Amino acid sequence: MRIKHPPEETIGRLLAYLRTLLCLQEEGVATVSSQRLAELCQVKSSMVRKDFSYFGEFGTPGVGYNVDEMIRQLRKILKLDKALKAALVGVGNVGRALLLYPGFKEEGLRIVAAFDNDPGKIGQRVNDLVIEDVDALKKRVKQKGIRLGILATPVSEAPNVAERMAKAGLKAILSFAPCQLNMPKGVRVQCVDLAMEMARLVYHL
Numbered sequence: 001m002r003i004k005h006p007p008e009e010t011i012g013r014l015l016a017y018l019r020t021l022l023c024l025q026e027e028g029v030a031t032v033s034s035q036r037l038a039e040l041c042q043v044k045s046s047m048v049r050k051d052f053s054y055f056g057e058f059g060t061p062g063v064g065y066n067v068d069e070m071i072r073q074l075r076k077i078l079k080l081d082k083a084l085k086a087a088l089v090g091v092g093n094v095g096r097a098l099l100l101y102p103g104f105k106e107e108g109l110r111i112v113a114a115f116d117n118d119p120g121k122i123g124q125r126v127n128d129l130v131i132e133d134v135d136a137l138k139k140r141v142k143q144k145g146i147r148l149g150i151l152a153t154p155v156s157e158a159p160n161v162a163e164r165m166a167k168a169g170l171k172a173i174l175s176f177a178p179c180q181l182n183m184p185k186g187v188r189v190q191c192v193d194l195a196m197e198m199a200r201l202v203y204h205l
Contacts, residue, residue: 006054011078013051016041018074024067033064080108085146087113087170089161090153091121091131094176098150099126111150113140134161138168151175162189 020040024032038045052058055077059065075081088095088111099114115134116122124131132140140146149170153161158177165173166187175181178193 006051010051010054013041013043013047014074014078017048017051018071018078018080021067021071021074025071029067031064031066032070034059037065075108082108083110084108084148085110085112085144086148086150087111087115087137087141087144087146087165088150088152089115089134089137089165090151090157090176091116091118091124091126092152092154095150095152096126098152099129109148112144112146113137115140134164137164141168141170147171149173151177153177155179 017037020037021032024040033045034048035045038048041048055073058070058073072081083105086109088098091099091114095114095116099111104110111129114126114129114131115137116131117134121131122133147170149165149168149172151158151162151165151173155177158175158179159181162173162175162177162181162183166183171186172188173181173183173190175189175191176194178191178195181189181191183189
């Protein structure tokens with residue numbers, strides 16, 4: 001029986017399973033065993049089965065999991081089966097790269113608005129989006145029904161911009177600014193620190 005709130009670690013692994021299954025699908029693989037999926041994701045096969053058990057029964061004994069069906073099921077579980085609208089604030093090098101990245105559609109994400117405070121960038125077009133003044137953020141969030149924000153400003157501007165994003169009505173923020181953001185209750189923040197991840201790799205070298 002599906003539980004209402006599975007462990008956060010399980011959700012993280014489900015994302016890893018989905019990514020691996022998508023790679024297998026690209027390779028033309030039709031079915032995969034829990035053992036093979038576990039090896040590819042570097043976890044125990046019992047963990048794979050336990051993670052899936054939170055959401056029902058999947059796979060066929062002696063056969064394994066149907067790759068296409070598991071992708072469909074995981075997309076539904078992770079709420080990636082419907083496009084989620086996002087607003088990007090900060091169209092510098094990182095922000096522009098995010099706007100140009102084609103893989104978000106596969107993950108159920110669509111950036112529908114982009115904002116900056118630089119007069120030299122406002123009005124420019126990136127793909128099919130025109131960069132708007134950040135002062136229009138609250139209006140656009142309400143008009144387009146946007147719930148997710150992507151923060152790609154310099155660190156010095158991040159706290160103030162994040163506060164504006166929360167006041168605009170965004171309920172979750174993915175931040176590429178490596179600093180602590182104190183958000184009001186009900187606004188979830190996930191930080192991506194590229195420099196720290198690179199340093200982690202350097203350590204292991």
